[in-house]
Amino acid sequence: MTIRSKQTTTLKITRVKGTSSTGKDTHDYVNLSVNPELADADVLSIGSKLSNLQKYPVDGIGRIDASSLAEEH
8 A cells, every 4th residue: 555645735837937039928937835625725825816916917826736645564
């Protein structure tokens, strides 16, 4: 059996910072740790509210879940 531990969740807000010399958008990211137990809808709601406070246009809101995996002995 596999055990999951050290769970972390990051809210990632992608912002458009400008345009490259080839005309493509350049991005930067705001990464914030959030409670891993939050539902996806809650993470999106938080991200949307924070997006309204950003100086730059927001291109996306994402959730990144990470954890360590190990075999149970």
